[in-house]
Amino acid sequence: MKAAIILFPGSNREGDVYRALAKASGRKPALVWHGEHDLPQGTDLVVLPGGFSYGDYLRCGAIAARAPIMDGVRAHAARGGLVLGICNGFQILCESGLLPGVLMRNANLRFACHLQHLRVERSDTRFTAHYRKHQVIKVAIAHGEGNYTADGQTIARLEDAGRIAFRYCNGEAALGGLANPNGSMNDIAGIYSEKLNVLGLMPHPENLVDPLVGGTDGLALFESLAAA
Amino acid sequence: MKANIIVTLKNGLLDPQGKAIEGALKSLDLAGIENVRQGKIFEVELATQDRSAAQDLLKSACEKLLANTIVENYRIEFP
Numbered sequence: 001m002k003a004a005i006i007l008f009p010g011s012n013r014e015g016d017v018y019r020a021l022a023k024a025s026g027r028k029p030a031l032v033w034h035g036e037h038d039l040p041q042g043t044d045l046v047v048l049p050g051g052f053s054y055g056d057y058l059r060c061g062a063i064a065a066r067a068p069i070m071d072g073v074r075a076h077a078a079r080g081g082l083v084l085g086i087c088n089g090f091q092i093l094c095e096s097g098l099l100p101g102v103l104m105r106n107a108n109l110r111f112a113c114h115l116q117h118l119r120v121e122r123s124d125t126r127f128t129a130h131y132r133k134h135q136v137i138k139v140a141i142a143h144g145e146g147n148y149t150a151d152g153q154t155i156a157r158l159e160d161a162g163r164i165a166f167r168y169c170n171g172e173a174a175l176g177g178l179a180n181p182n183g184s185m186n187d188i189a190g191i192y193s194e195k196l197n198v199l200g201l202m203p204h205p206e207n208l209v210d211p212l213v214g215g216t217d218g219l220a221l222f223e224s225l226a227a228a
Numbered sequence: 229m230k231a232n233i234i235v236t237l238k239n240g241l242l243d244p245q246g247k248a249i250e251g252a253l254k255s256l257d258l259a260g261i262e263n264v265r266q267g268k269i270f271e272v273e274l275a276t277q278d279r280s281a282a283q284d285l286l287k288s289a290c291e292k293l294l295a296n297t298i299v300e301n302y303r304i305e306f307p
Contacts, residue, residue: 059296066293095296102299109244149241149299183242 001226003029003045006073008064013050013086013206020206021047024222034067045082045225046073048089050142050204060103060145061091070096082126082228083198087143090190090200099191099200100158101150103143107183111144115214116181116203118166118189119173125192126228127165127199130220136173137217139203141181146202148184148191155185165190165199229274231286232305235295236267270294279306 003021005014014031021029029047030040039046053064064070070092077083077098085093093099106112117138120131131137150158158164166189170179176187182202190201205218237243243265250264272289274282286304295302 058293062293062296102296104241104299105244107242107244109248151298 001025001027001044001228002040002042003027003047003225004032004039004043005029005047005049006032006034006069007049008034008051008053008067008092010053010055011049011051011088013088013204016204016206017047017049017086020209020218020222021045021225023209024219025226032069034064034069036069037072039069039072039076043076043081044228045084046076048073048083048085048092049206050087050089053088053092056145059095061088061093061095064088064092065095065097074098077193077198080195080197082225083193084127084225085198085200086204086206087146087202090202091145093198093200098198099193100154101148101191103145103202104147104149104183105145106143106147106181111142112146112181113142114181115139116141116189117169117171117173117179118203119169119175120166121164122162125165125196125199125224127192127221127224129227130224134173136169136171137205137220138171138208138215139205139218140207141203143182143202146182146184146189148182148188148202150185158188158191159186161194163192163194163196164188165192166201166203229277229279229282230307231272231274231282232307233270233272233286233290233294233302234267234305235270235290235300235302237265238299238301241299282306
């Protein structure tokens with residue numbers, strides 16, 4: 001699996017995702033500057049890492065979504081290529097139109113920064129094959145704008161098509177309530193594109209790939225991708 | 229010529245920043261403030277002097293970048 005990580009001014013999780021991909025696949029990902037127009041030949045997976053691209057100016061991800069490389073990412077996605085957007089990367093995917101909806105300011109106005117349980121909604125995608133359906137995993141979250149919002153029709157379309165990837169839950173797999181850290185509709189933590197080849201999620205699986213830092217629940221996502 | 233673009237959240241959407249500002253204003257004993265919603269204003273200088281051309285140009289600037297029309301409204305004013 002040949003991966004390319006896109007670097008925007010203000011990205012800061014590219015090192016984490018680089019390590020996670022290298023660990024899971026045994027291959028070093030390419031780092032690609034946002035000003036490029038094309039992805040490296042033979043790229044299978046594009047990763048938009050977390051951070052604060054352009055200082056979150058205008059709206060989170062809004063300026064990065066209009067960067068030259070995003071035409072290449074859009075073409076890659078249209079060919080069925082894999083795209084993973086984590087945290088700010090998810091915001092960029094929504095702003096670029098590759099995923100529907102918007103990530104609004106957390107409903108309680110707090111920057112949410114803690115370990116968070118998620119329910120894996122399906123295990124038959126190229127991102128989650130190494131999880132079990134409805135498995136509860138614990139990964140990190142760190143965001144101020146993760147409140148997933150879309151109109152009723154869009155939410156219904158996502159639900160009907162099984163396009164919810166992860167939902168916020170507690171350690172006992174109970175969804176929502178106090179376990180929802182940001183007010184996200186339907187406790188959505190991550191969603192897929194129509195063809196299930198683009199995934200955006202607010203949590204950081206790349207931070208939980210080594211027992212040294214408190215858990216490895218994020219590793220299966222990268223192992224799934226490595227085997228995809 | 230100059231133009232102002234005002235971007236606001238659509239009605240019905242929770243505006244937590246507006247709510248927090250409203251709470252702070254109320255705590256300052258400013259009686260009579262009922263509701264506050266926060267938005268953005270862009271002051272734009274244009275090469276053209278043609279109002280209708282400017283309107284078209286700024287509309288596409290709003291649609292392409294300045295507003296996220298899923299959750300925001302915009303209006304263009306010529307002061």
